[in-house]
Amino acid sequence: xxxxxxxxxxxxxxxxxxxxxxxxxxxxxxxxxxxxxxxxxxxxxxxxxxxxxxxxxxxxxxxxxxxxxxxxxxxxxxxxxxxxxxxxxxxxxxxxxxxxxxxxxxxxxxxxxxxxxxxxxxxxxxxxx
Numbered sequence: 275x276x277x278x279x280x281x282x283x284x285x286x287x288x289x290x291x292x293x294x295x296x297x298x299x300x301x302x303x304x305x306x307x308x309x310x311x312x313x314x315x316x317x318x319x320x321x322x323x324x325x326x327x328x329x330x331x332x333x334x335x336x337x338x339x340x341x342x343x344x345x346x347x348x349x350x351x352x353x354x355x356x357x358x359x360x361x362x363x364x365x366x367x368x369x370x371x372x373x374x375x376x377x378x379x380x381x382x383x384x385x386x387x388x389x390x391x392x393x394x395x396x397x398x399x400x401x402x403x
Contacts, residue, residue: 281330285343289315292331295392299370344394351388351396360385360401
């Protein structure tokens with residue numbers, strides 16, 4: 275049986291704020307937004323044209339979870355977003371006032387830059403060779 279990662283949970287402070295950011299700034303698609311209870315929703319977003327892995331936006335509900343918003347990996351790059359047009363996507367980040375942590379560079383594996391999302395999570399933007 276083939277295996278793949280279906281969702282990666284991303285702890286957020288507010289569902290609607292997160293949806294707006296990932297749609298408007300990063301161009302992600304909202305795949306599902308189902309109310310589970312008064313305080314919980316099942317919100318799934320994915321990069322456009324992505325076939326498999328998506329983000330599950332999980333609203334923090336405890337003080338410990340709140341403390342992890344934006345720092346789920348202790349300050350390391352957390353997510354890796356691949357693109358076939360680095361320059362166009364990078365321009366989108368700049369237009370959206372996204373904080374660039376490491377300027378674009380060309381590495382053996384492709385063109386890469388590091389940016390910070392709405393919550394402070396670090397992402398690699400990569401156009402592979």
